[in-house]
Amino acid sequence: MFQNAKINEKIAFSLLRMAMGLVVLFVLVILYYIISNGYSVISLEFLTSMPAKRMTAGGIYPALVGTIYLIIGSMAFALPMGILAAVYLNEYAKPGKVTWLIEMAISNLAGTPSVVFGLFGLAMFVKYLGFGPSVLAASLTLALLILPVIIRASQEALITVPREYREASLALGVTKWQTIRRVVLPAAIPGMVTGAILSVGRVAGETAPILLTGAAYFLPRLPESAFSQFMALPYHLFVLATAGTNIAQTRPIQYGTALVLLIIVLGVNLFAIAIRNHYRKKMHR
Amino acid sequence: MSDEFTNGTEIEVRGLNLWYGTNHALHDISIDIPKNSVTAFIGPSGCGKSTFLRCLNRMNDLIPGCRIEGKVNISSQDIYNKDVDVVDLRKKVGMVFQKPNPFPMSIHDNVAYGPRIHGAAKKEIGGIVEYALRSGALWDEVSGRLSTSALDLSGGQQQRLCIARTLAVKPEVILFDEPCSSLDPISTSKIEDLILELKKQYTIVIVTHNMQQAARISDHTAFFLLGDLIEFGRTEQIFESPQKKETEDYITGRFG
Numbered sequence: 001m002f003q004n005a006k007i008n009e010k011i012a013f014s015l016l017r018m019a020m021g022l023v024v025l026f027v028l029v030i031l032y033y034i035i036s037n038g039y040s041v042i043s044l045e046f047l048t049s050m051p052a053k054r055m056t057a058g059g060i061y062p063a064l065v066g067t068i069y070l071i072i073g074s075m076a077f078a079l080p081m082g083i084l085a086a087v088y089l090n091e092y093a094k095p096g097k098v099t100w101l102i103e104m105a106i107s108n109l110a111g112t113p114s115v116v117f118g119l120f121g122l123a124m125f126v127k128y129l130g131f132g133p134s135v136l137a138a139s140l141t142l143a144l145l146i147l148p149v150i151i152r153a154s155q156e157a158l159i160t161v162p163r164e165y166r167e168a169s170l171a172l173g174v175t176k177w178q179t180i181r182r183v184v185l186p187a188a189i190p191g192m193v194t195g196a197i198l199s200v201g202r203v204a205g206e207t208a209p210i211l212l213t214g215a216a217y218f219l220p221r222l223p224e225s226a227f228s229q230f231m232a233l234p235y236h237l238f239v240l241a242t243a244g245t246n247i248a249q250t251r252p253i254q255y256g257t258a259l260v261l262l263i264i265v266l267g268v269n270l271f272a273i274a275i276r277n278h279y280r281k282k283m284h285r
Numbered sequence: 286m287s288d289e290f291t292n293g294t295e296i297e298v299r300g301l302n303l304w305y306g307t308n309h310a311l312h313d314i315s316i317d318i319p320k321n322s323v324t325a326f327i328g329p330s331g332c333g334k335s336t337f338l339r340c341l342n343r344m345n346d347l348i349p350g351c352r353i354e355g356k357v358n359i360s361s362q363d364i365y366n367k368d369v370d371v372v373d374l375r376k377k378v379g380m381v382f383q384k385p386n387p388f389p390m391s392i393h394d395n396v397a398y399g400p401r402i403h404g405a406a407k408k409e410i411g412g413i414v415e416y417a418l419r420s421g422a423l424w425d426e427v428s429g430r431l432s433t434s435a436l437d438l439s440g441g442q443q444q445r446l447c448i449a450r451t452l453a454v455k456p457e458v459i460l461f462d463e464p465c466s467s468l469d470p471i472s473t474s475k476i477e478d479l480i481l482e483l484k485k486q487y488t489i490v491i492v493t494h495n496m497q498q499a500a501r502i503s504d505h506t507a508f509f510l511l512g513d514l515i516e517f518g519r520t521e522q523i524f525e526s527p528q529k530k531e532t533e534d535y536i537t538g539r540f541g
Contacts (some may be wrong), residue, residue, distance in 0.1 A: 165388060169388070172454050173373065187389060
């Protein structure tokens with residue numbers, strides 16, 4: 001019996017180890033593949049020059065700038081809206097039918113395919129509100145796409161704030177809103193930032209929603225305003241890899257573009273982790 | 286009983302009933318808690334003593350489904366009156382909790398938190414913090430490191446910080462909800478000394494599981510059982526010659 005348990009444990013552990021190893025292996029293979037194929041084209045010039053010769057040469061400047069605009073634009077909408085919605089749902093909304101309905105809607109929104117968001121953005125922002133295919137329409141569409149992720153992460157973060165903090169504050173004759181602002185939110189911010197981390201990667205990488213709401217096949221210039229069309233890295237990658245005039249010729253640019261996309265997501269993640277650690281240190285936990 | 290209360294009554298409760306949903310948790314409680322003295326609530330777990338304590342600063346308002354009937358007057362003001370601002374009430378009636386719960390901020394900011402929100406001028410804050418920490422018997426231990434995190438303090442220091450934080454808001458009444466239950470004996474005795482010091486200026490109500498503690502520090506003791514206030518009187522009388530059989534059984538350790 002005892003011997004059996006030991007053998008079982010060994011088998012279980014080796015399976016777990018194998019699964020973990022496999023995941024790490026895949027990540028490393030992908031990273032190696034992209035880096036080894038892409039690093040040779042990466043240069044300051046690649047990042048800061050326009051595509052040239054029907055995109056078979058030159059850089060990715062407009063796509064890079066477009067993706068950064070999308071990250072900033074969608075975060076500017078989704079982060080405050082998501083945090084406020086989470087605060088409302090967790091701290092103010094009374095449990096009941098309406099709250100249940102809202103929670104259900106958020107869960108469903110999180111599971112909706114991104115192309116559906118794209119279609120909605122096209123109908124709502126591009127057509128109905130008349131923004132046209134633009135940075136604004138695409139940012140709003142992406143904001144809606146990541147809103148459920150941010151709301152959920154913010155709710156989780158709010159739940160982990162100990163009830164003792166709220167009670168201590170309220171018992172000092174502090175109002176509920178002041179308590180939320182001065183004690184609950186600061187304690188929840190590290191968790192909320194984690195939610196934002198997850199969504200930046202999605203904003204940078206999503207293709208379907210922006211394809212329908214303003215990403216251009218090719219633009220020889222940067223977007224002039226929030227109402228201009230734009231290029232973005234993931235769509236640029238798609239174009240180069242499928243519809244380009246010469247796929248073989250653009251191959252290094254494709255890998256270079258993928259590598260830049262990867263670095264952006266990684267960079268934003270590192271930045272967000274730095275913020276989180278800063279707050280954690282401040283809280284001394 | 287009132288002739289025993291040389292200082293007058295601070296908290297006057299009449300016919301207080303409390304329900305959690307359909308659970309009738311407190312039955313018709315009436316009590317006069319004297320000013321500038323220590324009143325202890327004792328009784329077995331679940332007897333309603335903490336629930337009753339939380340009626341005195343309306344912390345039960347936060348619990349969904351909690352319903353209260355009856356009258357609670359604190360310095361002659363009916364605190365359940367519609368016109369009463371709960372926020373103002375809680376400034377006047379401070380509370381120290383079972384588990385030390387300093388905010389994840391510096392020692393200084395913990396104490397300054399209340400006064401800052403209540404609009405104390407910037408240049409007053411330093412003085413208030415020092416006064417509160419001195420009154421909380423913590424100043425000598427922390428004066429050199431006010432800007433370090435409160436969470437680095439020991440449990441007993443944290444609890445005294447929580448008391449100082451309460452004092453900084455200048456309450457009239459302080460409610461202690463088993464303040465020493467998570468502390469070691471030395472920290473406990475420091476808190477007890479502090480409470481005895483504080484009663485000169487404040488009216489103190491303390492819930493405790495520890496009967497020796499009630500006997501050591503309180504002037505009056507109320508014994509609760511299953512949501513009823515069984516007996517209330519001077520502490521010596523409750524412990525030496527209880528009038529009710531239930532009180533005697535509890536105090537002599539026959540149950541609870």
